[in-house]
Amino acid sequence: MASGIKDKVVILGMGCTRFGERWDAGAEELMVEAFDEALGDAGIGRKEIGAAWLGSCMDEVNIGKSALPASIALRLDNIPVTRVENYCATGTEAFRGAVYAVAAGACDIALAIGVEKLKDTGYGGLPGLDIGTMPPLWWPNLSAPGVFAQVASAYMKKFNVSRDELKRALAEISAKSHVNGAKNPKAHLQKAVSCDAILAAPMIAEPLGLFDCCGVSDGAACAIVTTPEIAQSLGKKADELVAIKALQLSLSNGAEGGYNAWDGAYIPTTRKASSRAYAEAGIRDPRKELSMIEVHDCFSITELVTMEDLGISAEGGAIRDIMDGFYNADGKIPCQIDGGLKCFGHPIGASGIRMVYEMYLQLSGRAGARQLPAPVYGLTHNLGGFPHQNVVGISVVGRYR
């Protein structure tokens, strides 16, 4: 029987670049920027890192294949470095690699770094994905907003929600993230936007408008993890340590997209990964016990259904919670307190680690103007792929013990 990851690994230090249209920097410079901050925070030198995991998604732009770009840019000490990729859940995969290595005793200190340089395409939005030789012969030319908008059509049908009602709730989701992002100096978008302006924005993929879509950003985020014992031996105080309470992943097996059962209005893998994570962390009632969440709000509709899939809002109840301000900064469970993918930005390989970075800052009382009072548990939800076939990574972090 697996004993789970709870309290076996702690965060020694983290770093995160300013996200945005970083015309000034390539992936290498972004990695160094995040890494420097993390090393300083951890109080160690690069030679003390025993193994590293690099997360990057888009081969087509960015750094290409292999982990060598990270090993070279960071001048790592000829240690094992592994590149991982799992669509937009890539950042959580890199983090999982490092955390599991420490938990397994394979190394004392491990590094997870995620980076994405997206703004080298010449156009807005994500670059086209390389999807192999067969999918281009029969898949539609899917875009990310186009596939996630599918969920909106199914949700309206399932819960008999009008387009106007849904659009208003989606606008609230984005407006809330803009308010939060305005307090985050590292965020890509730092300007509050009114619901009226959001509703008036150009249509991207019916019913998602421009402000229903997250920022396409350059950036890097990085975590250095170790055991609680080593962290204390390096001078960290036990009661200030932030520990990993759960780390779960769930992937589709083709049923949603190929078998007539799924209704399209929720993400089954989010439900599976989160229930496993709650069990691993010892959380019985997430609505009561979670202090804050960072979810994969690639699109406002994704955030909406995620509230239900995480078991926080009731099925069909997310709109009510959203309109009630339940997920606002001053609500019961603040969501996207750093601005989320929507405003902090979404450099794909970095995003999963960026979510943990915010939880880490909040739990350490270092979140500045957006600091929440006494958070206990934070959850991150990182989703890659399409609603009908995807990768969901969930982590729960909290104070050690």
Added chain:
Amino acid sequence: MLGITSFGAYIPRLRLVRAVGAQANAWFNSAVLAQSRGERAMANWDEDTLTMAVEAARDALSGRARDDIGAVFFGSTTHPFADRQNAGLLAGALDLPEAIVASDLAGSQKAGTGTLLAALNHAAAGHRGESLAVAGEHRRARAGSVQELLYGDAAAAFSIGRDQVIAEFLGSHSTSVDFVDHYRRADSDFEYHWEERWIRDEGYMKLVPASIAAALAKLEIDGASVDHFILPENTAKLAAAVAKRCGIAESSARDGLLGNVGLTGAAHPLLLLAHALEDARPGQTLIVVGFGQGCDVLAFRTTEALDRLARRHAVSGSLARRKEERNYQKFMAFNEVLVMEKGLRAESNPQTALTTQYRHRRMLLGLVGGRCTQCGTPQLPPADVCVNPACQHTGPMSPYRFADEPARIKTWSADNLTFTPDPPAHYGMVEFERGGRFMADITDYDVGAVSVGQAVRMVFRVRGRDPVRGITRYFWKAAPVYGAKEA
């Protein structure tokens, strides 16, 4: 008895209102004002000669066994491929058996009637099974030309055999004369035309009547006994004038469909023949003429079996499935007469792996998936492990044809971001009523009218064109069934 056993036709849903094209170009060429009346059939951006031929052939084959078809002949002057068998693609899209004679006929406006002759000859030679004669045409014409408005896009198909013949083949007569009313060199995009008055006087009124007279004499048919006279005409009443000259009643000349479809090239005699068979009664005589550097003249007589053939979608159904298009620029863009700035996103264009395409040819061409031998779940793509979470049986699946299965839209979106020649791109989860689903392109949509639960019919369409490697990729898409009830 040898003859036609079934027929079908397809006219694209879009109809360009000719007046908008005429008005746009009258400043340059006032002759186009003469083409201001009515509308012409206009292929959607994802339709071409092959996709229309597939639809026409599906219509001809609907409700009929297709496993004993032994030959398919495909006639056109606008086949998508010059060296890749178009008839083979057609057979693949129809999921016909691989043991089949497949042949393309091209090079003249007679290519359509040529397929009928080829199919009839194939059957007459005593080969097993039925044969298919299919013709389609999607001609391009320069902006501001008369042809741009005169022409239309369509396809028609016939099955030929010896059992349950609805129109007995009485015989034919063919001539070949290098009468060049127009031509197009193999490497040219557009035709070159000579004066219409000469074509009328020396072509339609001399060459054509001479060929018809020879046919009638050879087959011992009295012109006065002809009930349906089928000759594609390029101006109204020309077929009637030719009929009169041949001793055939002017009233027997079939409507040339110039006002609502346009001249559909090599497909046109077959399209008109299909239309005639929709109206014909048993025991009637039909004369079909294909004219292009000579003539093919074919004679048929309908039988009692005509009344027993289930009603086809054919020409009447196609004419009713209609959407007016008043955007002339869209017509030019779809025909690549106008070069649109497609943007950087359109540059993404992966190579077509011919090996992959070959391995999956039955799925890609025929929309054949798998059906689990254990739990019976239909699925696409076919896989070695069943997709049903409660089954997951490992082993080969039995082939399962999705093409004619009723389906509905489960989820959808209209995507303004991704590249398509006709934004916004519509796609969604399409669910088959008897099992199976996949994310599919939606085509022939009306913006603002797509909805969850909408009934769709799968259609074989152009998936994309790769200008770098010169290949057109095809796959199946979901087309709303207009007039159907929502689920």
